[in-house]
Structures are given as C-alpha cells and as structure tokens.
Amino acid sequence: MKLRDFIPHLDKPAVSGSLDTEITGLAYDSRNVGPGIAFVAIRGTHADGHAYIGKAIELGAAAIISEQAPAEDCTVPWVHVRHSRIALAQAAAALNGHPAKALTIAGVTGTNGKTTTAFLLHHLFNAAQMRSGLLGTVFYDLGGGEHVPATHTTPESLEIQGLLGSMRDNGCRACAMEVSSHALDQDRVFGLPFAAAIFTNLTQDHLDYHGTMEKYFEAKVRLFQITAESSSRSTLVINADDAWGRKLIQRFEHTGRVVRFGFGVGCDYRAVNVRYDLTGTTFELEAKGRSFLVRLPLIGDFNVYNALGALAAAQGVGLNLREAIKHLQNAPQVPGRMERVSENTRFQVFVDYAHTPDGIENAVRTARALRPSRLITVFGCGGDRDRGKRPKMAAAAEAGSDICVLTSDNPRTEDPVQILNDTKAGFARPQKHAVIVDRREAIQTALQHAREGDIVLIAGKGHEDYQDIQGKKHPFDDRKVARQYLHQLKAERAAEREEKAAEREAMRGGFNRPDRPDRPDRFDR
Numbered sequence: 001m002k003l004r005d006f007i008p009h010l011d012k013p014a015v016s017g018s019l020d021t022e023i024t025g026l027a028y029d030s031r032n033v034g035p036g037i038a039f040v041a042i043r044g045t046h047a048d049g050h051a052y053i054g055k056a057i058e059l060g061a062a063a064i065i066s067e068q069a070p071a072e073d074c075t076v077p078w079v080h081v082r083h084s085r086i087a088l089a090q091a092a093a094a095l096n097g098h099p100a101k102a103l104t105i106a107g108v109t110g111t112n113g114k115t116t117t118a119f120l121l122h123h124l125f126n127a128a129q130m131r132s133g134l135l136g137t138v139f140y141d142l143g144g145g146e147h148v149p150a151t152h153t154t155p156e157s158l159e160i161q162g163l164l165g166s167m168r169d170n171g172c173r174a175c176a177m178e179v180s181s182h183a184l185d186q187d188r189v190f191g192l193p194f195a196a197a198i199f200t201n202l203t204q205d206h207l208d209y210h211g212t213m214e215k216y217f218e219a220k221v222r223l224f225q226i227t228a229e230s231s232s233r234s235t236l237v238i239n240a241d242d243a244w245g246r247k248l249i250q251r252f253e254h255t256g257r258v259v260r261f262g263f264g265v266g267c268d269y270r271a272v273n274v275r276y277d278l279t280g281t282t283f284e285l286e287a288k289g290r291s292f293l294v295r296l297p298l299i300g301d302f303n304v305y306n307a308l309g310a311l312a313a314a315q316g317v318g319l320n321l322r323e324a325i326k327h328l329q330n331a332p333q334v335p336g337r338m339e340r341v342s343e344n345t346r347f348q349v350f351v352d353y354a355h356t357p358d359g360i361e362n363a364v365r366t367a368r369a370l371r372p373s374r375l376i377t378v379f380g381c382g383g384d385r386d387r388g389k390r391p392k393m394a395a396a397a398e399a400g401s402d403i404c405v406l407t408s409d410n411p412r413t414e415d416p417v418q419i420l421n422d423t424k425a426g427f428a429r430p431q432k433h434a435v436i437v438d439r440r441e442a443i444q445t446a447l448q449h450a451r452e453g454d455i456v457l458i459a460g461k462g463h464e465d466y467q468d469i470q471g472k473k474h475p476f477d478d479r480k481v482a483r484q485y486l487h488q489l490k491a492e493r494a495a496e497r498e499e500k501a502a503e504r505e506a507m508r509g510g511f512n513r514p515d516r517p518d519r520p521d522r523f524d525r
C-alpha cells in the first residue's frame with residue numbers, strides 16, 4: 001500500500017513527504033521497525049513512543065505517524081495526527097482490508113464472565129454453521145483449525161486487525177471477542193462495527209489502572225457507545241441484576257436497543273427454576289413471552305448469567321433461539337473455569353480462574369452448592385495488580401470455605417510474602433487457615449488433607465500454565481499439579497492397601513493355615 005492509500009482512513013492528518021512511499025507494515029514498538037514499516041508513536045503507562053521516533057528512523061522506518069509535528073529538517077514522510085492510538089487502529093484496519101466488515105462481531109465486557117460468555121457465543125455461532133473466530137484470555141481461534149496462544153485478553157488494534165484478517169481469510173463469518181477495560185481505555189477496539197455488546201457485571205478489579213470504580217465503569221461504557229454507533233440494528237445486552245448494569249441500561253435505554261438479562265422480574269431474558277448437579281445446570285428461560293428448558297454443561301449460577309448473555313446476543317445477531325438452546329447443551333468446558341480435575345477419587349477437585357472478590361465468592365458458592373463435607377479453598381492474589389482486592393478476596397474465600405490455603409498467584413515483581421500478608425489481613429480467623437508461599441506445596445497440602453466427600457477448590461490461575469515470578473514465567477499448571485499429585489496419592493494409598501492386605505494375609509496364613517507348617521497357628525503352640 002502507498003502512504004496515500006492510508007490517508008483517507010485517518011482523521012484530518014497533516015502529511016509531509018512523498019505520498020507514494022510504499023508501506024508494507026505498521027509497528028507501534030520501535031523494536032519491530034524495519035524498511036517499509038511505518039512507526040506509530042503512542043503514549044503508554046511507562047514510556048512515550050514519541051521518544052523512540054529517532055530509533056525508528058535509524059532502523060529504516062518508511063514513515064512516522066505521530067501526535068507531534070515533524071522537525072523542520074526531517075526527511076522521512078510524516079503523518080501528524082491528533083490521536084495516534086486511533087490512527088493506529090484506522091491504519092491497521094486499512095492495511096488488512098477492513099476485515100471486520102466481513103464479520104458479525106460480538107464483544108463481551110465486564111469484570112467476570114467474559115471468557116465464558118465469549119466461549120459460549122463462539123460455540124453457538126459455529127453450531128449454527130456460521131464459522132466463528134474467538135479472541136480472548138485463553139487463546140485466539142482464527143477459524144483455521146488451530147489455536148493461537150493469547151498475548152492479551154484483547155490485544156492491541158494492530159494485532160486485532162491482523163487476527164480478524166486471518167479469520168476472514170479462513171472463511172469466518174463471525175467473531176466472539178472479549179473486550180477488556182484496558183483495551184477500551186487504550187482504543188484497541190476503535191472502529192470495530194460490533195453487532196452486539198454484552199455487559200456481564202462490574203465488581204472490584206483493576207483499580208491499579210483505572211483508579212476508581214467510576215472510571216473503570218466509564219471504560220466499559222465505551223463498548224456500548226461504539227456498538228450503539230456502529231449500526232442501527234446493533235444489540236446492547238446488559239445484566240439487569242447488576243447495579244452498574246442498571247446504570248448502563250439507563251444510559252442507553254433511549255436507543256431502544258437494550259436487551260436485559262438476569263433473574264429479576266422484567267428481564268427480557270430471564271432464568272427461573274435453576275437446578276444444579278455435578279456436571280451442569282438446568283433452568284427455564286423466559287424470553288419473548290415464551291418459556292424454554294435450557295441445559296448448560298457448566299456449573300455455577302454465574303454461568304446461568306453467561307448463558308443468558310450469550311443466548312440474548314445470539315438472537316440479537318440473528319441466530320434462532322430454539323436452535324441456540326439446543327446447541328448450548330453441547331457447549332465445551334471452558335479451560336480452567338470450574339474445571340473438574342478429579343476422577344474416581346473420594347473427594348472432588350476443581351480448578352477455577354476466580355481472581356477477584358466477586359469471582360471467589362461465586363466459585364466458593366458454586367462449590368458449596370454441591371454439598372461437600374468440607375470445602376478447602378486454595379487461592380492467592382496477583383502481584384503488580386489492584387492491592388485493594390487482596391483482603392476482600394481472603395474474606396470471600398473464608399466466608400464460604402471450611403479451610404483456606406493461602407498461597408502465591410503470579411507475584412510478578414512484588415515480594416510474595418508481602419502479598420500474603422496483605423491478603424491474610426482479610427481473614428477474620430487467620431489461625432484456621434494455612435499460608436504456604438510455594439503454590440505446589442499448597443496444592444499438595446490441601447489434597448493430602450482432603451477427606452471423603454470434601455471439595456478442594458484451587459482458584460486464581462485457571463488455564464494459566466505459568467507462575468510469573470520477577471518477570472520470569474516458570475511452567476506451572478494447577479490442573480497438572482493437582483492431577484500428578486492425585487495419581488501419586490492414589491498410588492501411595494494403593495501401596496498402603498496392598499501392604500495392609502499382605503500383612504493381613506500373613507497373619508491369616510500364620511494363624512489358620514495348616515498347609516504352612518513354617519507358620520504354625522498360635523493356638524497350636
């Protein structure tokens with residue numbers, strides 16, 4: 001593409017240099033610049049990309065897109081824009097041939113439930129023969145049969161546009177994507193024509209980044225602004241049981257495109273008569289004046305919300321509701337979300353991604369609903385993240401569990417012991433719980449102490465396969481660690497049983513077996 005081809009897609013840019021310059025790619029990091037690449041300078045939380053323009057020119061940048069005007073003696077083509085993040089999103093869309101136009105995109109935002117809801121929608125699209133991509137925390141599915149590891153829940157606009165381009169090239173017609181508050185704040189999804197937006201809920205998280213709940217909420221609101229503006233037929237699917245959800249409804253009620261979901265009276269998609277078992281949930285859906293029986297192979301009342309949101313959005317973008325309900329019963333297990341890792345054991349073990357006070361409260365309540373003899377909860381709090389949530393997570397874990405085992409969860413650059421101390425402060429009865437820095441040891445201790453009928457809930461890391469310590473990702477997967485140890489315990493217990501059986505056999509042989517003269521019966525002596 002020539003530089004001139006980008007210009008109509010940008011907002012009133014001031015251009016200097018040759019418009020015939022060939023641009024083969026874009027980069028927002030100077031370290032990825034080379035000949036043919038236009039460098040887009042963006043301001044970040046740690047650095048200002050404008051400080052790296054010199055570096056980008058040294059590396060052969062074909063052009064610069066910047067919020068600053070060029071120096072008078074600058075010879076490199078220069079595009080001066082008002083917002084370089086927005087320019088990045090616009091230029092990336094143009095470079096990839098506006099792939100979003102070929103896709104029905106549904107965006108999911110909220111503190112908890114984005115991954116699960118996006119998974120459900122992705123499944124519903126595919127089951128309706130509408131090949132779908134997926135962008136989210138666990139992996140990216142580009143419709144080509146293989147999963148791409150996720151770098152972010154919602155990557156930078158340049159990556160998003162490239163990923164959407166691959167989806168389109170692979171024959172996708174839809175995309176279910178998680179939209180994080182960071183992404184909204186940083187314009188990573190600028191210009192995407194969302195056909196539906198879903199709001200799951202809003203509770204405390206990421207205050208290290210947003211500062212206040214109000215600002216965190218305002219970031220979420222942007223998805224609904226973008227969606228409302230994207231087309232006159234877009235659908236705004238909002239959890240009406242959530243207090244912030246109701247505020248959102250108030251803001252967008254005038255558009256006539258709000259669809260409410262929840263358990264409350266007055267919801268357009270309402271769940272009643274919910275029943276749980278070890279493998280899933282059954283409920284009645286009241287929608288459009290009709291009632292449907294829904295079977296969801298996921299446990300937890302929070303997943304009823306996720307299913308309602310997914311069904312409402314699916315219908316909003318034109319899928320048949322009855323068909324969607326039928327397909328929901330075959331929805332996949334979301335990796336690391338209330339994932340049962342125990343089989344044929346005397347107690348149950350679940351791995352879950354709860355890493356907020358609300359997430360912990362929900363996961364613990366779900367485990368409780370399965371009526372364990374005791375609930376043992378292993379959890380920790382991430383380093384370099386919202387510190388205010390730490391004691392609240394401890395209080396939530398303690399409130400629903402019989403015993404907590406507090407441990408590390410990605411300490412990142414913080415001192416793990418300090419994180420444990422911050423968290424422990426939220427326990428009302430700290431003496432009841434164990435604090436074990438090493439996560440493997442913590443999981444093993446919980447499993448070792450589990451008795452028949454107990455549930456061990458291992459929360460916080462879900463699908464993650466690493467433990468981030470001082471910026472280094474050490475391989476660590478809660479599910480593997482638990483399974484390995486369960487096998488070890490099983491083997492040890494089998495060996496113990498064999499040993500006891502052998503002892504009993506030996507005793508019996510010694511006492512009662514006249515055919516063994518070497519082991520005379522005690523009573524014969």
Ligand SMILES: CC(=O)N[C@H]1[C@@H](OP(=O)(O)OP(=O)(O)OC[C@H]2O[C@@H](n3ccc(=O)[nH]c3=O)[C@H](O)[C@@H]2O)O[C@H](CO)[C@@H](O)[C@@H]1O[C@H](C)C(=O)N[C@@H](C)C(=O)N[C@H](CCC(=O)O)C(=O)O
Binds near residue numbers: 028043151154
């Ligand atoms: C807080 C945050 O969102 N940070 C993101 C942000 O980085 P930053 O603002 O710190 O960037 P910076 O280091 O200040 O640099 C500013 C600019 O200078 C450039 N630079 C920098 C150095 C250099 O030598 N040359 C150069 O050009 C950088 O590439 C960047 O463009 O922009 C980067 C590029 O897009 C992101 O990779 C980075 O994500 C970091 C890794 C991160 O951890 N983000 C998390 C918090 C995040 O986004 N999470 C949400 C999910 C949250 C949830 O829902 O739970 C997500 O969507 O994944």
Ligand SMILES: Nc1ncnc2c1ncn2[C@@H]1O[C@H](COP(=O)(O)OP(=O)(O)OP(=O)(O)O)[C@@H](O)[C@H]1O
Binds near residue numbers: 114115116178305306
């Ligand atoms: N609708 C919901 N309401 C409250 N809690 C939920 C809901 N759905 C899931 N959870 C809990 O939150 C955890 C995270 O769920 P999920 O991964 O779907 O959310 P997410 O919004 O994608 O999280 P993240 O922003 O970290 O990617 C789950 O493991 C579960 O414990």
Ligand SMILES: N[C@H](CCC[C@H](N)C(=O)O)C(=O)O
Binds near residue numbers: 382385409460
């Ligand atoms: N998207 C969340 C994930 C948290 C997962 C948890 N394991 C942790 O590290 O705190 C974050 O980056 O804050």
Ligand SMILES: [Mg+2]
Binds near residue numbers: 114115137
């Ligand atoms: Mg997620």
